[in-house]
Amino acid sequence: MSKYILPVSVFGTVFGCAVLLKNHVTGGRCPSKAKITGKTVVITGANAGIGKATARELAQRGGRIIMGCRDMEKCEAAAKEIRGKTLNPHVYACRLDLASMKSIREFAEKIKEQEQRVDVLINNAGVMRCPAWKTEDGFDMQFGVNHLGHFLLTNLLLDKLKESAPSRVINLASLAHIVGEIDFKDLNWEKKKFDTKRAYCQSKLANVLFTRELAKRLQGTGVTVNAIHPGVVATELGRHTGLHQSQFSSSVLSPFFSMLVKSPELGAQPSIYLAVSEEMEGVTGQYYDVMTEKEPAPQALDEDVARRLWEVSSRLVGLEEEGGQSDKSKPPAEVQNKTAQTDPAQIQRQSAGAAVSAVGL
Numbered sequence: 001m002s003k004y005i006l007p008v009s010v011f012g013t014v015f016g017c018a019v020l021l022k023n024h025v026t027g028g029r030c031p032s033k034a035k036i037t038g039k040t041v042v043i044t045g046a047n048a049g050i051g052k053a054t055a056r057e058l059a060q061r062g063g064r065i066i067m068g069c070r071d072m073e074k075c076e077a078a079a080k081e082i083r084g085k086t087l088n089p090h091v092y093a094c095r096l097d098l099a100s101m102k103s104i105r106e107f108a109e110k111i112k113e114q115e116q117r118v119d120v121l122i123n124n125a126g127v128m129r130c131p132a133w134k135t136e137d138g139f140d141m142q143f144g145v146n147h148l149g150h151f152l153l154t155n156l157l158l159d160k161l162k163e164s165a166p167s168r169v170i171n172l173a174s175l176a177h178i179v180g181e182i183d184f185k186d187l188n189w190e191k192k193k194f195d196t197k198r199a200y201c202q203s204k205l206a207n208v209l210f211t212r213e214l215a216k217r218l219q220g221t222g223v224t225v226n227a228i229h230p231g232v233v234a235t236e237l238g239r240h241t242g243l244h245q246s247q248f249s250s251s252v253l254s255p256f257f258s259m260l261v262k263s264p265e266l267g268a269q270p271s272i273y274l275a276v277s278e279e280m281e282g283v284t285g286q287y288y289d290v291m292t293e294k295e296p297a298p299q300a301l302d303e304d305v306a307r308r309l310w311e312v313s314s315r316l317v318g319l320e321e322e323g324g325q326s327d328k329s330k331p332p333a334e335v336q337n338k339t340a341q342t343d344p345a346q347i348q349r350q351s352a353g354a355a356v357s358a359v360g361l
């Protein structure tokens with residue numbers, strides 16, 4: 001019996017310390033107390049998880065909040081709850097299915113017609129490791145929703161963002177981008193065997209590449225764009241993974257796991273920081289690991305890949321045919337993005353990659 005006492009007490013102590021210190025080591029709260037009265041914020045996927053917590057805190061700070069969600073019942077309920085808790089009446093539910101270009105275009109039209117300004121766009125919605133589903137337009141679900149949907153939405157709202165400058169775009173990426181690869185020959189998993197984890201990582205790498213290319217194209221407009229990894233957060237994101245699907249892991253492991261990861265309120269702090277803080281004014285093209293600026297993985301710094309992904313994405317979502325939106329934001333050739341100066345050797349891709357595969361985010 002006594003031989004178990006030491007390991008059990010060591011485990012108990014380590015676990016207890018991890019639980020007590022997790023909020024501290026995972027980044028804490030946004031230090032800025034800035035109010036955003038008079039500002040309009042559009043947040044995608046705002047009915048659950050990080051998006052809902054972000055909407056609530058930004059409503060608390062006085063913003064006019066447009067929640068773009070695919071399920072109107074959940075969205076109305078979340079908006080009502082936020083209005084009740086924050087006593088801010090300007091929180092609105094609006095239909096947006098990022099797996100449908102038609103829905104994205106309708107949503108953007110509504111925003112352009114009904115809103116005087118868009119000060120902050122938070123591209124938050126995401127789907128992780130779902131089966132080989134396709135969007136309404138035939139794209140791989142993870143690439144379609146996480147990247148192409150937000151790519152189209154952002155481009156459609158660019159004029160509004162420019163009119164409202166200084167304005168900010170925030171893209172929820174993930175540490176998972178570090179093991180991502182962009183396969184231009186088969187972006188939608190039509191030729192090779194579908195791999196749900198690699199599909200997620202590709203889509204999250206696309207988020208970082210999009211951020212950097214957009215920042216270049218928006219130089220001088222007063223619109224900034226940055227990407228974040230919010231940390232590991234207890235949300236519904238893992239709904240398609242093994243952790244949520246087996247009885248044992250959802251009833252035994254999941255509660256254990258939840259104690260070690262951040263709450264959605266803390267998970268929302270990086271988005272809030274990028275959206276409101278004074279020190280983020282004018283900062284663009286960067287990648288934040290929680291609230292600390294970090295260099296992304298080497299493949300996220302490849303300017304040719306970023307430009308090519310932009311061009312391919314424009315064609316896929318039909319922006320090129322309109323001859324407008326995507327080309328309007330082209331930068332002058334001489335504009336150099338300061339973020340491109342980098343030393344890839346600094347990135348410890350392999351060890352970090354192993355950490356990402358372990359968590360799957």
Ligand SMILES: NC(=O)c1ccc[n+]([C@@H]2O[C@H](COP(=O)([O-])OP(=O)(O)OC[C@H]3O[C@@H](n4cnc5c(N)ncnc54)[C@H](OP(=O)(O)O)[C@@H]3O)[C@@H](O)[C@H]2O)c1
Pocket residue numbers: 044045046047048049050051068069070071074096097098099100123124125126127128145172173174175229230231232233234235236237238361
């Ligand atoms: N949680 C983490 O540890 C973590 C780590 C790294 C990065 N992230 C990123 O953080 C973002 C937010 O994730 P979360 O953790 O808050 O996940 P979540 O709780 O699953 O919330 C995701 C949100 O996206 C919405 N969504 C999914 N597909 C959509 C579509 N086709 N159209 C519109 N909305 C759609 C969901 O709506 P429904 O409720 O209708 O499904 C939900 O509101 C994601 O981009 C994710 O990749 C999260």
